[in-house]
Amino acid sequence: MAHNHNHGHEYSDGNIGMAFFLNFSFTIIEIIGGIFTNSIAIMSDAVHDFGDSLSLALAWFFQKKSKKSGNSKYTYGYRRYSLMGAVITSIVLFIGSIYILSEATERLFSPQETNAAGMFVLAILGIVANGIGVLKTRKASSINEKMVSLHLLEDVLGWAAVLVGSAVMYFTGFTMIDPILSVGIAVFILWGVVKNIKQIIPIFLQCTPAGIDKEHIAEILGNIESVCDVHDLHIWALDEKNNVLTTHIVTKQIPSNGLKAKLRSILENEGIQHSTIEFETPNELCSFTKCV
Secondary structure, eight states, X not given: OHHHHHHHHHHHHHHHHHHHHHHHHHHHHHHHHHHHHTOHHHHHHHHHHHHHHHHHHHHHHHHHHTTOXXXXXXXXXXXXXXXXXXXXXXXXXXXXXXXXXHHHHHHHHSOOOOOHHHHHHHHHHHHHHHHHHHHHHTTOOSXXXXXXXXXXXXXXXXXXXXXXXXXXXXXHOOTTHHHHHHHHHHHHHHHHHHHHHXXXXXXXXXXXXXXXXXXXXXXXXXXXXXXXXXXXXXXXXXXXXXXXXXXXXXXXXXXXXXXXXXXXXXXXXTTOSEEEEEEXXXXXXXXXXXXX
16 A cells, blocks of 8 residues: 555656646747747746746655655654645746736737737647646646646646637737637636635644544544543644544543554544544543543
């Protein structure tokens, strides 16, 4: 089981690393293409993609960092570093989408002439380069990789808009199509960012993980023979995969060696990967409920 877990992490690392190199390489192509086509829009997007590359590099770094096991400083390990990568990517996506909205809104009122043919060629290259990254990361298992996938999807949709817009502009001269498509893409990306941030914030605030019912956990533990009370029960998430529980359990008699193993097995089936259980006797001061 441990081997599969590590293999999944390495696969995730490779996907994010490949996404970084694809994005950075295409940024160089964009700069050259922007100069060649004399397109301010493409040059602006090149600056945007350069910022994307930096955020992808950080996401890659944090994903690799999250694999480190616990030590005296980080006793639970470095799993939340992956979430830090997702937060940074979310911020970049949010700022980039707001920038696109502002630029698109301005161009709705003052359309600009561009080199439609040059934009068409660059759009095809952009869709291919970023599309490969989306295909690699679309089955992401971590929030960090999901944000990277959303990041790449933003670029694919952006270049798809450029492709359609450049074709329409080339044949009709209707320049309004570009900012209209850009507004739609920006709104779609913002919706995805908000949805993922809603997953990240509860983890950092140590909320009870989604899909786990604290009252249900307390009930099934309390129904175990020899257990007469469950209190001081806390459940939170280290990341989107690993949940932690601590609790005090009052037993009617001195617990057997197998009771803790039985409780942990039940908790694992309920989605709790790491549990700390403290046993108490009925007459201990800590107990909130006494056996009758």
